[in-house]
Amino acid sequence: MILSDEQKVKRFVVPRYAINKLSFAGFVMLLFTAGTMVVALALAAIIGESNPYMGIFVYMVLPFFLLIGMGLILIGMYFTRRKVKRLGDEAIPRRPRIDLSKSAHRNTMYMIIAGVLFYIVLSVVGSYGAYHHSESVEFCGETCHVVMEPERVAYRNSTHARVACTACHVGPGAGWYAKSKLSGAYQVYAVLTDKFPRPIPTPIDNLRPAQETCEQCHWPEKFFGAQQRIFDHYMYDKENTYWPINMLIKTGGGSPTTGHTSGIHWHMNIQTEVEYIARDEKRQDIPWIRITDRQTGRVTIYQNDDDPLTDEEIAAAVPRKMDCMDCHNRPSHKFRSPTYAVDYAISTGAIDRSIPEIKRVAEQALIGDYATREEAEHGIANTILTFYLNNYPDFNRENIGLIDQAVAATQYQYSQNFFPEMKVRWDEYPDNIGHFISPGCMRCHTGSHRSSDGRELTRDCRACHAIIAQGTGDRAQMAVNEEGLDFEHPEDIDDAWKEIGCFECHTGTQP
Numbered sequence: 001m002i003l004s005d006e007q008k009v010k011r012f013v014v015p016r017y018a019i020n021k022l023s024f025a026g027f028v029m030l031l032f033t034a035g036t037m038v039v040a041l042a043l044a045a046i047i048g049e050s051n052p053y054m055g056i057f058v059y060m061v062l063p064f065f066l067l068i069g070m071g072l073i074l075i076g077m078y079f080t081r082r083k084v085k086r087l088g089d090e091a092i093p094r095r096p097r098i099d100l101s102k103s104a105h106r107n108t109m110y111m112i113i114a115g116v117l118f119y120i121v122l123s124v125v126g127s128y129g130a131y132h133h134s135e136s137v138e139f140c141g142e143t144c145h146v147v148m149e150p151e152r153v154a155y156r157n158s159t160h161a162r163v164a165c166t167a168c169h170v171g172p173g174a175g176w177y178a179k180s181k182l183s184g185a186y187q188v189y190a191v192l193t194d195k196f197p198r199p200i201p202t203p204i205d206n207l208r209p210a211q212e213t214c215e216q217c218h219w220p221e222k223f224f225g226a227q228q229r230i231f232d233h234y235m236y237d238k239e240n241t242y243w244p245i246n247m248l249i250k251t252g253g254g255s256p257t258t259g260h261t262s263g264i265h266w267h268m269n270i271q272t273e274v275e276y277i278a279r280d281e282k283r284q285d286i287p288w289i290r291i292t293d294r295q296t297g298r299v300t301i302y303q304n305d306d307d308p309l310t311d312e313e314i315a316a317a318v319p320r321k322m323d324c325m326d327c328h329n330r331p332s333h334k335f336r337s338p339t340y341a342v343d344y345a346i347s348t349g350a351i352d353r354s355i356p357e358i359k360r361v362a363e364q365a366l367i368g369d370y371a372t373r374e375e376a377e378h379g380i381a382n383t384i385l386t387f388y389l390n391n392y393p394d395f396n397r398e399n400i401g402l403i404d405q406a407v408a409a410t411q412y413q414y415s416q417n418f419f420p421e422m423k424v425r426w427d428e429y430p431d432n433i434g435h436f437i438s439p440g441c442m443r444c445h446t447g448s449h450r451s452s453d454g455r456e457l458t459r460d461c462r463a464c465h466a467i468i469a470q471g472t473g474d475r476a477q478m479a480v481n482e483e484g485l486d487f488e489h490p491e492d493i494d495d496a497w498k499e500i501g502c503f504e505c506h507t508g509t510q511p
């Protein structure tokens, strides 16, 4: 077929096969979807914050319609082409001719313009409304925030309170953004259909590797030296005796170039890779560890001699590469144990230490079996008030203000650390940073993990920290050199701590 010049120009402007009802419908769909996307993105830019539901809408729902639109156009073209092949050139649809001198054509055009304007106004109002609805208390309160409330509350109390959730959970880059949006869409579905697990299981499988999140802000090469920490404890006696433990934690460094490759951040030494196999989901039982020196290629394997893996188990397992989150697994969502919550409230003065036995009583009040927040508030008040009424009536009469204050402080600690609706509390999410109430470092540093050449993974109390001072009053001790003090257990337990971990007795409540 020879085309005239005019025909060539027309064919260039609109492929002729595309003139059919199906392709036209696809085209309209494409146009409207693109319009909505522009409006939604412009709105997000003007409002200046991003909203997860808006994100799901713009980046997942709308592109889906874009694809359908394009598909319709192509399918329409395909069928027209087949028709033309079958029936010859006659079947080629005639181009519509628009002639504005005809009133019918003019009116149609006016209607289309009016329709488009109406659509734009509607979609601006509509998406603005949807945006605000998804931000609103009813929507968040009822759909999502019951699920995330524990993490959100703990986060507000953490060092990272000013770091966006997405800085750790998504991080920069398109790949993880899409991945998180996909799992986000499933999560929205799970929440709407009430299918989500309570509590949310950890470790989170698809959490982005630490190199790409934490290391945006924390630079492993710069760690060196030690960090001082004071652990404030109060004993379970009548006087709530103060027992501080003041320690230098040997954080150390991770960079061979600066020479600081000793200490705790040794694990993050750029030159060595540490991998391990865990038996359980929560990664609390670690019988097998492999370290590889990247320069020499030397491999050392440590196994728990008391309870080793079989060769088949090792072959079947996929070792996990150790990263920041294997120790700092609760950087932003620490749920305080009852012991720690009460110690904290006493140390800040929220609970007055002069109230006899308050450490023990407040802790008892916290661990009652409560189904809801309201039940807990009543239960806590009840436990504490009746205890003092019955056991210390004189003290109670003279100091009712102090006791009321202790009740309020205990209820506050409950509200920040216990979430009965989500079944979240400290023992659901073990913290791996120390070894006091969960195995933490002593998942590996047990004293029974040995390498094939007989080296032992240290359990020496001085390998990781030096005690500068401990105890108070007559029993206070201060270190005289950088070696630090020998640990002294505040109660006489026959030096049991030398053989078994603190966490075997201290589980977050009175041992």
Ligand code: HEC
Residues within 6 Å of the ligand: 148, 151, 152, 155, 160, 163, 164, 165, 166, 167, 168, 169, 200, 201, 202, 203, 204, 205, 207, 325, 328, 329, 330, 331, 332, 333, 429
């Ligand atoms: C400093 C980094 C960081 C920030 C900021 C952060 N998270 Fe997390 N989040 C983590 C880590 C690490 C885990 C635990 C991962 C694991 O154990 O697998 C986690 C776990 C969670 C979990 C799983 C349940 C749990 O408690 O372990 C939820 C839900 C969650 N975060 C929500 C949020 C929300 C909502 C925000 C913002 C209000 C937020 N996170 C901010 C690092 C962070």
Ligand code: HEC
Residues within 6 Å of the ligand: 159, 160, 163, 164, 167, 168, 210, 213, 214, 215, 216, 217, 218, 324, 325, 328, 331
């Ligand atoms: C967007 C930046 C940012 C990201 C991402 C981030 N942090 Fe932090 N982090 C900070 C800042 C800022 C501080 C210091 C807060 C202060 O000094 O009070 C901090 C403090 C810390 C501390 C010391 C807290 C303490 O109580 O002593 C640890 C540990 C830590 N971050 C671990 C992590 C881990 C693990 C991750 C990854 C899951 C992470 N951070 C991700 C900004 C970040």
Ligand code: HEC
Residues within 6 Å of the ligand: 210, 214, 215, 218, 219, 220, 223, 224, 227, 229, 249, 251, 264, 265, 267, 268, 322, 323, 324, 325, 326, 327, 328, 433
């Ligand atoms: C073997 C466990 C372990 C690993 C792995 C680990 N840390 Fe730490 N880190 C610690 C301990 C223990 C401390 C001491 C402070 C404490 O007790 O909370 C600490 C302290 C810190 C601090 C605060 C002190 C400082 O020097 O600024 C930051 C920030 C930190 N770590 C970030 C990281 C980052 C980022 C990674 C990953 C590259 C990482 N850590 C890997 C155990 C670890």
Ligand code: HEC
Residues within 6 Å of the ligand: 261, 262, 263, 264, 266, 267, 274, 275, 276, 286, 289, 291, 300, 302, 322, 326, 327, 432, 433, 434, 440, 441, 442, 443, 444, 445, 457, 463, 464
């Ligand atoms: C997954 C197992 C594992 C966990 C968990 C673990 N470590 Fe280690 N740690 C190792 C291995 C393996 C070595 C290397 C032993 C060697 O030198 O061959 C090591 C070495 C060390 C060293 C000696 C570094 C040096 O100077 O040579 C210190 C200190 C240390 N770890 C502290 C900690 C602390 C503190 C924690 C908890 C916050 C912890 N580790 C958790 C496996 C682990």
Ligand code: HEC
Residues within 6 Å of the ligand: 229, 231, 245, 249, 433, 434, 435, 436, 441, 442, 445, 458, 459, 460, 461, 462, 463, 464, 465, 487, 497, 498
């Ligand atoms: C593998 C390293 C490692 C070894 C070995 C180790 N610790 Fe620790 N220990 C830590 C870390 C890390 C912390 C800090 C936890 C934190 O920041 O919350 C800690 C915390 C403590 C605390 C304060 C706990 C609290 O919450 O009040 C005491 C006390 C303590 N260790 C005593 C000991 C004694 C005694 C031994 C010897 C039996 C020992 N540690 C062996 C790493 C170690």
Ligand code: HEC
Residues within 6 Å of the ligand: 233, 234, 235, 236, 237, 243, 339, 436, 487, 489, 490, 491, 493, 496, 497, 500, 501, 502, 503, 504, 505, 506, 510, 511
């Ligand atoms: C054999 C069990 C056992 C082991 C192991 C053990 N403790 Fe204790 N601990 C106790 C008992 C029992 C008390 C006293 C409780 C009471 O007064 O009712 C106690 C009290 C304490 C107290 C004062 C009260 C409190 O909870 O704050 C501290 C601090 C303490 N232990 C620290 C440690 C540390 C650190 C370790 C590990 C190095 C450890 N304990 C190992 C049984 C143990």
